[in-house]
Amino acid sequence: xxxxxxxxxxxxxxxxxxxxxxxxRFKVVLVALILTTSIGWLPTSLSGIMNMSAGGYQPLLxxxxxxxxxxxxxxQATLIAGGMAxxxxxxxxxxxxxxILLSSPVIMYEVYAFVKPALYENExxxxxxxxxxxxxxxxxxAAMAYFLIIPISFxxxxxxxxxxxxxxxxxxxxxxxWILTLFTICGIFYTVPLFxxxxxxxxxxxxxxxxxxxxxxxxxxxxxxFWIFGPDPTPITGAIMMAPFVIVFESATFFARRIDRTRQQxxxxxxxxxxxxSPHFGLFPTxxxxxxxSEVDESKSSFCPQCNRSIR
Numbered sequence: 356x357x358x359x360x361x362x363x364x365x366x367x368x369x370x371x372x373x374x375x376x377x378x379x380r381f382k383v384v385l386v387a388l389i390l391t392t393s394i395g396w397l398p399t400s401l402s403g404i405m406n407m408s409a410g411g412y413q414p415l416l417x418x419x420x421x422x423x424x425x426x427x428x429x430x431q432a433t434l435i436a437g438g439m440a441x442x443x444x445x446x447x448x449x450x451x452x453x454x455i456l457l458s459s460p461v462i463m464y465e466v467y468a469f470v471k472p473a474l475y476e477n478e479x480x481x482x483x484x485x486x487x488x489x490x491x492x493x494x495x496x497a498a499m500a501y502f503l504i505i506p507i508s509f510x511x512x513x514x515x516x517x518x519x520x521x522x523x524x525x526x527x528x529x530x531x532x533w534i535l536t537l538f539t540i541c542g543i544f545y546t547v548p549l550f551x552x553x554x555x556x557x558x559x560x561x562x563x564x565x566x567x568x569x570x571x572x573x574x575x576x577x578x579x580x581f582w583i584f585g586p587d588p589t590p591i592t593g594a595i596m597m598a599p600f601v602i603v604f605e606s607a608t609f610f611a612r613r614i615d616r617t618r619q620q621x622x623x624x625x626x627x628x629x630x631x632x633s634p635h636f637g638l639f640p641t642x643x644x645x646x647x648x649s650e651v652d653e654s655k656s657s658f659c660p661q662c663n664r665s666i667r
Contacts, residue, residue, distance in 0.1 A: 380465040387461040392454030395419075395446070416449050420531070427505050427534060429513045432523040434530055441528045452535060481556075488549050492603065496542035503595050505537050508586040515588070537586060545600060548607030555611040562615040563661055565608045574601065 395416040428434055436442055455462075463486065474482065516523045554560035563569070574597070581593025 377469060380469050384458070384462050384465050387458040388454050391457035392450050394457065395450040395453050414446065416446055416453070419449060419453070420445065423531065423534060426501075427509055428525070428530070429509050429523070431513055431517060432509075432525050434527055435524050437526040437528065441526065444528055445531045448535070449531065485549065485553065489546055492545045492549055493542045495599065495603075496545040497538055499545070499596060499599065500538045500541035504541055504586065504592050505534055507595070508537070508592055511587040511589055511591065533586075541596070544596065545603055548600075548604045552607050552611045552614070556614050558618075562611055565611055566662065570604075570608070573604075 396414045399413045399415060399418065424434060467482070467486070470482075471479065513523050551560060551565065555562055555565070577600070578590065578593055578597060581596065582590045585593050
């Protein structure tokens, strides 16, 4: 006979309680998105609403657009509208992006508040540390895009356009879409090592895939991808992005090794075999490597097959 807490009726009631809480938090997020998205359409001055026919109405987003144009558009290029609705499209696109950014604290809080009751204390600390690291790396990527990647890419592309005898006219839709796309790609790119650490911590990604030759292969593949699919036809922006990425990636592998070493040590201590020769049927026992804790057959080699370090 099952207890009341394990009965199907109580399980269904618990499910609907969680579903009701999820709906309530989703409503809060939706309201926050609507309000923050609407902010960009507010006029820069109230008097401008009465003079729309004379071009007096200017939404707040126009200030952002003028700033982006001033910072990134080379003086040799001219920004044009390819269609009647292109500028309206840019306004709508930027308002959605601004709404997501402004409401992101509300979104993160609602998500955290929803999953918090199901987490242990140590899991809450890990989650908060990952969120803080994610925000920091996202900001690093955005800063790299703003100060280096976008300006350099525009200069290189405009150089090739002028050297080919063409006049650089840029459609307004392509201009802003391209800039926001680079912001997004750069931001996500620098957060990839954080997700690798998370995969190592939950036991999905073995630490050996982040060592030695595998790490070099990752760097070479990233450089090739930037060279082929990068924002300009030269490897310059790819090399610029790789410099801080290597630092972030090396730091991530350092923490991943510590996490894996701690987990292996706890596993050995729980079984009572940490630092002791492993049982083996033969003349030579197998020993656990003191660096990566892999098993090494001393009859075949005195070096660990995983990290290539001496076990003696």
